[in-house]
Amino acid sequence: MAGGHKQPPQDHPKLLMQDIVKTFPGVRANDHVTFEVRAGEVHALLGENGAGKTTLMNTLYGLYQPDSGAIYLGGKRVRIRSPRDAIAHGIGMVHQHFKLVYPHTVAENVALGLSGAPFIGPARVVERRLRELAARYNLPVDPKAKVWQLSAGEQQRVEILKALYRGADILILDEPTSVLTPQETQELFKVLERMKEEGHAVIFISHKLDEVMEVADRVTVMRRGKVVGTKAISEVDKPTLARMMVGREVVFRLSKGVCQPGEEALIVEDLHASSDRGLPALRGVSFHVCRGEILGIAGVAGNGQRELVEVLTGLRRPRRGRVVILGRELTGQSPRKIADCGVAHIPEERIRMGIVAGMSVEDNLILKKHHRQPFSRGPLLNLREIRRFAKQSIEEYEIMTPSPKTPAKLLSGGNIQKLILARELSGQPGLVIAAHPTYGLDVGATELIRKLLLRQREAGVGVLLVSEDLEEIMALSDRIAVMFRGEIMGIVPAAEASLEELGLMMAGERRAKEAA
Amino acid sequence: MRRLGPLAFERRLTPSRPAVLGVSLLAILAALGTMSIIFAAYGVPPLRAYAVIIKGTLGTRFGLMEVLRRTIPLLLCGVGLVLAFRSKFWNIGAEGQLLAGAVAAAGVALFTDLPPPLLLPAMFGAGFLAGAIWGMVPALLKVRLGVNDVISTLMLNYVMIYIVEWLIHGPWKGPTMRGFAYTDTFPRAAWLPLIPRSMVHWPTLAVGVGAAILVALLLSRTRLGYELRVSGESPDAAHYAGISFLKVSLVVMFLSGGLAGLAGVGEVAGIHHKLLPPIQISLGYGYTAIIVAWLARGSPLAAVVTALLFGFIFAAGDEMKVTLQMPFQVVGVFSGLILFFLIGVELLMYWRVRFLPKGEGWTGKAGS
Numbered sequence: 041m042a043g044g045h046k047q048p049p050q051d052h053p054k055l056l057m058q059d060i061v062k063t064f065p066g067v068r069a070n071d072h073v074t075f076e077v078r079a080g081e082v083h084a085l086l087g088e089n090g091a092g093k094t095t096l097m098n099t100l101y102g103l104y105q106p107d108s109g110a111i112y113l114g115g116k117r118v119r120i121r122s123p124r125d126a127i128a129h130g131i132g133m134v135h136q137h138f139k140l141v142y143p144h145t146v147a148e149n150v151a152l153g154l155s156g157a158p159f160i161g162p163a164r165v166v167e168r169r170l171r172e173l174a175a176r177y178n179l180p181v182d183p184k185a186k187v188w189q190l191s192a193g194e195q196q197r198v199e200i201l202k203a204l205y206r207g208a209d210i211l212i213l214d215e216p217t218s219v220l221t222p223q224e225t226q227e228l229f230k231v232l233e234r235m236k237e238e239g240h241a242v243i244f245i246s247h248k249l250d251e252v253m254e255v256a257d258r259v260t261v262m263r264r265g266k267v268v269g270t271k272a273i274s275e276v277d278k279p280t281l282a283r284m285m286v287g288r289e290v291v292f293r294l295s296k297g298v299c300q301p302g303e304e305a306l307i308v309e310d311l312h313a314s315s316d317r318g319l320p321a322l323r324g325v326s327f328h329v330c331r332g333e334i335l336g337i338a339g340v341a342g343n344g345q346r347e348l349v350e351v352l353t354g355l356r357r358p359r360r361g362r363v364v365i366l367g368r369e370l371t372g373q374s375p376r377k378i379a380d381c382g383v384a385h386i387p388e389e390r391i392r393m394g395i396v397a398g399m400s401v402e403d404n405l406i407l408k409k410h411h412r413q414p415f416s417r418g419p420l421l422n423l424r425e426i427r428r429f430a431k432q433s434i435e436e437y438e439i440m441t442p443s444p445k446t447p448a449k450l451l452s453g454g455n456i457q458k459l460i461l462a463r464e465l466s467g468q469p470g471l472v473i474a475a476h477p478t479y480g481l482d483v484g485a486t487e488l489i490r491k492l493l494l495r496q497r498e499a500g501v502g503v504l505l506v507s508e509d510l511e512e513i514m515a516l517s518d519r520i521a522v523m524f525r526g527e528i529m530g531i532v533p534a535a536e537a538s539l540e541e542l543g544l545m546m547a548g549e550r551r552a553k554e555a556a
Numbered sequence: 557m558r559r560l561g562p563l564a565f566e567r568r569l570t571p572s573r574p575a576v577l578g579v580s581l582l583a584i585l586a587a588l589g590t591m592s593i594i595f596a597a598y599g600v601p602p603l604r605a606y607a608v609i610i611k612g613t614l615g616t617r618f619g620l621m622e623v624l625r626r627t628i629p630l631l632l633c634g635v636g637l638v639l640a641f642r643s644k645f646w647n648i649g650a651e652g653q654l655l656a657g658a659v660a661a662a663g664v665a666l667f668t669d670l671p672p673p674l675l676l677p678a679m680f681g682a683g684f685l686a687g688a689i690w691g692m693v694p695a696l697l698k699v700r701l702g703v704n705d706v707i708s709t710l711m712l713n714y715v716m717i718y719i720v721e722w723l724i725h726g727p728w729k730g731p732t733m734r735g736f737a738y739t740d741t742f743p744r745a746a747w748l749p750l751i752p753r754s755m756v757h758w759p760t761l762a763v764g765v766g767a768a769i770l771v772a773l774l775l776s777r778t779r780l781g782y783e784l785r786v787s788g789e790s791p792d793a794a795h796y797a798g799i800s801f802l803k804v805s806l807v808v809m810f811l812s813g814g815l816a817g818l819a820g821v822g823e824v825a826g827i828h829h830k831l832l833p834p835i836q837i838s839l840g841y842g843y844t845a846i847i848v849a850w851l852a853r854g855s856p857l858a859a860v861v862t863a864l865l866f867g868f869i870f871a872a873g874d875e876m877k878v879t880l881q882m883p884f885q886v887v888g889v890f891s892g893l894i895l896f897f898l899i900g901v902e903l904l905m906y907w908r909v910r911f912l913p914k915g916e917g918w919t920g921k922a923g924s
Contacts, residue, residue, distance in 0.1 A: 355795065376798025385796070393796045398789045407786065408797040416779045423777070 052115030054079045054241045055100075055210055060109035062095055069095040070106070071265040077210065082232050082242045084256035084273075086249075087285055088482040089453065091262040093245045094136075097212050101133045102126040132203025133212040138195050140187045146170070147183040150202050166205070173204050177234050192340060193224035200231065211235065212243045217251055218508065221340055222543035229255045247285075249278045250511075261285055286483045296494060299518040301330035304364075305471045305502025306352070311361035313351050321347035322358070323526040329471070334493065334503040336517030336534070338510060340546055344526035345506045346388060349475045352504070353385045354378040366470040379408050384464035388475035388506075390453075394460045397449035401441050402430040404448045405463050433462040438488075454485030461492055472496050475506045490516060510542060524548045562911055571905035579905045580851060583897035584865075590893050600880050612875035613868055621754035622874060624761065625827075627867030629654065629819035629838065631764035633845030634852065634859040635771050636815030642775065642854050643788040643808045649694065649709030650816040651842025652716035655834055656690040657683035657817025658824045659720060662739055662831040665746035665824075666728070672745035676825065679746060680763070683821035684814040690716065691813020695805040713842070717834045724831055739831040748826040757826025760818070764863075767815055771856040784808060816842060839870065840888065847895045866891065 055077040062070040069092045077083045085093045098104045100111065102120040111118055113129055120126050126133070140149050147163035150170055158165060167183045174181055179197045187195060196216060203211055217225045232242050232255060246252055252259055253273065261268040261284040268284045306329040315321035321344045329335040339345055350356035352363060354375035363371045370378055379385070387393040395404045406415045406426055414425045430444040437458045441451055448456060457477065464472070474493060478486040493516060497503055507513050513520055514534060521531045522545035530551025532541065545551055571579075592602035613619040633650040640647035660682040664670070670678055694712060697703035723739070730740035748757040775781040787794040787804045794801065823837050824830065831837070848866050852858035873887030 353796075354798070374798060375796065379798055387796060389792070392790070393792045396786050396789045396793045399785060403782070403785075406782075407793065410782050410797075411779055419778050419780060421777055421779055421782060 052112075053077060054114060056112040056115075057096065057100060058110050058112065060096060060099060060111075061107045062092075062099055062104055063107055068265050070099070070109075073109075073262070073265070073267050075260055075267065076270070077241045077243060078258075079241055080236050080239050081257040082236060082244055082255055084244045084246060084252040084259040085262065086246060086252050086259050086281060087262035088247055089480050090264075090482065091285075092265040093262055094214060095265075096262070097133065097214060097243065097245060100126065101131060101212065127206050127208075130207055130209035131212070132200075132206060132208025132210070134196065134199040134203060134214065134216060136214040136216075136218065138199055140195060140198060142186075142188040144187060145183065146181050146185055146187060146190075146198050146201075149187055149198060150183075150205050154206070170201060170205065173201055177201075177204065177231055179231060191224075192219035192342075193221070193227070196220070196228070197231075208240070210241045210243065212245070214245045215247075216244070217246070217248065219341060221546045222510070222539050223547060225251070248511075249281050249285075252281065253278060263287055282483070296516075297498060299333055299497075301333045301518075302500055303331055303367075304328050305331045305333075305366055306504060307362070307364040308352070309362040309364075311348070311351060311363065312359045313347050313356055314359060315347055321526050322351065322361075325361070325523075325526070325528055327521055327528060327531060329502040329504050331470070331502045332497055332500045333518045334497050334505055334516050335531075336513035336520045337504065337506040337523055338513045338520055338542055338546060339508070339523035341508055343523045345475070345523055347526075348523070349385075349388065349473055349504075349506055352378075352473055353383065376408075376411075380412075382468070382470040384469035384472045386457075386460055386464055386472070386474040386477050388479075390456055390460055391449070395448045395456055398447055400445045401434070401439070401448055401451070401459060402426055402444040404459055405430050405433050407463060409463070409467065429466075433459075433466070437462040454481045457481060457485060457489060461489060465492065465496065469496075469501060471502045471504070473504045473506075476508065477505070478509070478512060479507075510539065513542075514539075522546055522551075563909055564911075565907045565909055575905050575908075576853060579901050580853075580898065582904075583901045584894060586897040586901070587890065587893040590897075591890055594886070594889060598880075598882055600882070605876070605880060608879050609872040609875050612879060613871045618754070619871060619875070621751065621756050622871040623864065623867045624751075625755045625757075625867075626870035627863050628757065628761050628764055628822055628826075629841040630845050630848050630866050630870075631860060631863035632760070632767060632819035632822070633816045633842050634848035634863045635764070635768045635856050636812035637845050637849035638852055638854060638856050638859050639771055639775075639784075639815075640808055640812040641788075641849055643784045643804060644791075645695070645698075645805060645808050645812070646706045647691065647694075647709050647809065647812050648706055648846065649691065649712050649813075649842070650819075650845050651838060651840065652709075652713035653687040653690045653813040653816035654820040654823075654838055654842045655713075655716045655720050656686040656813075657820030658831060658837050659716075659723065659820075660686035660817070661746075661821040661824050662728070662742070665742040666739060672743075675743070675745045676748065676759075679825055680818060680821050683817040685817070687817020687820065688810040688814035691809040691816070692806055695809035699802045699805050720831065720834045720837070724833065728831060730830070737833060742825065742829045746825055747829055748822065750826065755827055757822055760822030760826055763818060763822075765860065767818075768856045768860050771811075775856070780804075780807060816845075839884075844870075844891050847891055847898070850895065851898060869894075 053076045057073065057075040060070045060073045073092065073096055075096060087093050095104065099106050100120065102122045102125050111120060118129055120129065141152065145163060147167045147170060151157045151162035151166045154162065170183045179201055181194055181197050181201065187198065216228060220228065235242055244256060256273050258270060258272050259276065259281065260270040261281065263285060308328065309326050311322050311325040313322040325348060327335065337345055347356060351358045354373055354377065357372050365378065366382055368381055370381060391397060396407065406429065409415055415422055427444065433439065434441060434444065439458045439462065440455050448459065451459065477493065478489050481489065493503055493505065505513065505516055514537060517534045519531055519533050520537050520542065522529045522542055524546060525548065529545040529549065595602040595605040613623055633654060637647055637650055661679040664679045664682045665675065690712060694705055694708035697708050698705045724737045728739045730738050732740050748759055750756060751758050775785065783799045784804055786797060786799055787801060819841065828837065844866055848859055848862045851862040869890055870887055873884050876882040876886055877884045
């Protein structure tokens with residue numbers, strides 16, 4: 041808005057972002073957002089993906105310039121032009137994807153870009169204060185360790201220490217728990233408590249209600265670029281927050297029939313495979329999935345899940361072991377052969393791999409099936425049939441697209457995933473391999489996709505579900521396998537599984553008694 | 557959105573058709589503008605230069621025919637390159653593939669005893685195959701050994717240039733040519749018919765237009781075309797969908813090289829009637845065709861138009877040489893300028909410029 045901003049209120053909160061507007065092509069990511077944080081509080085910023093949380097925080101951190109609006113720190117208007125400005129103002133940010141230099145040590149990472157660090161041997165100077173800070177906030181990390189050797193939780197500690205070292209008074213954490221085991225999450229929460237006691241403010245970006253209820257003092261809910269409301273956590277409960285976030289009632293329990301496992305849809309025996317870097321990624325994995333059953337694979341990212349899915353779908357060659365799908369030996373076969381045998385694959389990287397971004401919705405709907413009847417007749421494409429199938433799929437799966445000819449990249453994440461499911465679930469697969477099928481999707485799309493997977497199970501299809509979202513794994517699976525460093529730590533019937541037990545296995549504890 | 561005074565720049569994900577057309581025209585205009593400086597430096601008033609060029613090419617029948625004659629090899633190579641570029645295979649080797657076609661045609665014309673009606677078709681067939689094989693070598697190298705396609709296709713041009721040089725100085729040197737580095741003249745049956753009083757070998761032109769249409773159909777209507785588009789747009793999705801990168805690359809380079817080979821057949825059978833030094837067979841058509849294909853932006857039919865544009869530029873070069881006494885190399889300068897500006901303005905297509913109404917979004921120093 042031109043001119044005439046209101047004066048900031050009298051009591052001077054630690055941070056006030058007033059009337060922030062930020063527009064991207066076609067989207068108003070922040071629409072007159074006003075957001076306030078006080079000293080000594082954990083303030084959760086809650087909203088679905090695309091609600092504008094990260095945009096708002098990137099604006100605060102100087103990565104974006106707002107189209108209009110103002111930022112006040114302690115009642116003083118500031119202009120934050122870059123992350124360097126933000127750091128100078130005592131704002132620190134831990135991004136969802138860490139910004140660390142992996143071959144370097146912890147101390148070197150902290151020293152990187154630090155103003156006033158000596159030119160020669162900066163890491164040494166940093167080390168002492170780093171140990172002090174680590175002790176004060178209970179963030180144990182070895183300053184001499186190389187970052188690539190650290191677990192995700194430890195890397196996050198490095199990021200937090202980096203921010204604290206630079207004198208962060210306001211710490212922004214973007215989806216900090218997405219890479220953590222439940223135990224690591226608890227440790228993080230303790231650190232946040234400690235920061236509160238020291239009078240710092242923490243902004244906690246999340247879309248997970250349980251966490252927000254647990255750790256936050258106040259919560260601001262955003263939806264479609266606007267603030268729905270700011271509440272003290274004592275005034276709200278989960279259903280209220282969910283309603284504010286989605287704009288309607290949300291059903292938390294999925295209705296799920298009794299599991300009636302049939303014959304084996306997938307048998308994996310002693311599977312070994314290497315990662316892209318040639319290191320062992322799968323080390324003797326064995327399990328089976330029956331028809332009419334969902335087997336969930338839980339685990340912290342990077343413990344071999346990706347390689348497992350790639351081997352099963354033919355994208356990666358196994359070094360040893362056997363894969364039998366729907367009664368056919370398919371070890372090391374080509375992706376086309378495996379797909380043609382009735383295996384649907386919902387890939388982890390849906391935009392890079394699951395669709396051809398520049399091609400139309402219509403063309404994308406026949407990918408993998410383009411070479412078969414009815415989409416091809418000899419060397420020619422059957423354009424009429426392709427158009428008919430596109431129309432049918434768009435209707436059936438409620439894919440929101442201006443037209444079948446629209447390039448797939450213009451669709452939202454949820455609609456891209458619906459497109460992929462429409463394609464993969466057509467033609468009655470016998471086995472569905474779904475990798476992180478709801479990652480980054482909003483609540484509505486997530487609900488729909490989970491229902492579709494359950495419907496496959498009811499129809500007697502075997503489903504292998506790989507996900508980092510424990511809640512999702514627990515809600516959908518009949519049995520849960522936990523992967524750690526390329527091995528299966530144990531397989532638990534979902535009904536008996538507890539978060540604690542799964543968490544321990546995710547951290548590398550082998551299950552004592554093997555379940556069937 | 558970014559601002560510059562009252563102008564707002566907005567990013568857009570897919571450029572609109574008018575934007576592509578407008579921006580391409582802008583690039584050509586900018587190149588013409590820069591050419592003016594070069595004309596002026598040569599002591600030729602730019603406006604007079606443009607008048608002479610247009611009169612000499614588009615103003616006379618002879619000029620128009622010259623444009624067409626130059627268009628033929630550019631069109632055939634250009635269509636082939638459009639195909640290669642659509643699958644993101646960076647074929648910089650059309651020049652070598654064209655020469656391979658010329659060599660094969662010459663071999664058939666000089667050293668076989670085919671009955672006259674079969675001679676020309678056999679020359680076209682052999683020329684296509686030779687270009688295709690020359691094109692498939694880098695495809696194999698890329699898929700099997702990961703050799704960079706730009707380097708291998710480019711380097712193979714030089715290999716083919718020296719093969720031609722060796723042939724005309726050595727085993728194929730024509731005894732009737734009194735020491736010149738030419739082969740003997742082809743028998744009459746191996747000469748392509750021309751449009752009267754011109755050098756336009758119309759059968760090759762027809763083949764070129766036909767190829768443009770067929771390639772357009774291949775891309776939009778066939779399974780192979782679909783796989784090729786997927787491979788070009790997203791190699792990861794192609795892998796995921798079980799599309800064989802080897803097969804697609806080989807087929808693409810078979811066709812792309814083959815079409816360039818046909819261009820070579822046309823040049824030797826239509827104009828020279830013998831094999832002669834490479835720089836006389838092709839005036840860098842294989843390289844200029846890269847710009848033809850780039851400007852056509854993935855559309856084989858648009859390549860017909862862009863090939864005509866560059867046919868005009870080549871014909872203009874002849875005119876500049878004869879009437880304005882400028883070196884023919886000016887053609888290279890002009891083509892280079894067009895490519896330079898085309899790539900330079902690429903960015904513009906992805907930004908929409910609009911005027912902000914007074915007041916809107918002018919944060920300025922407000923509020924402080």
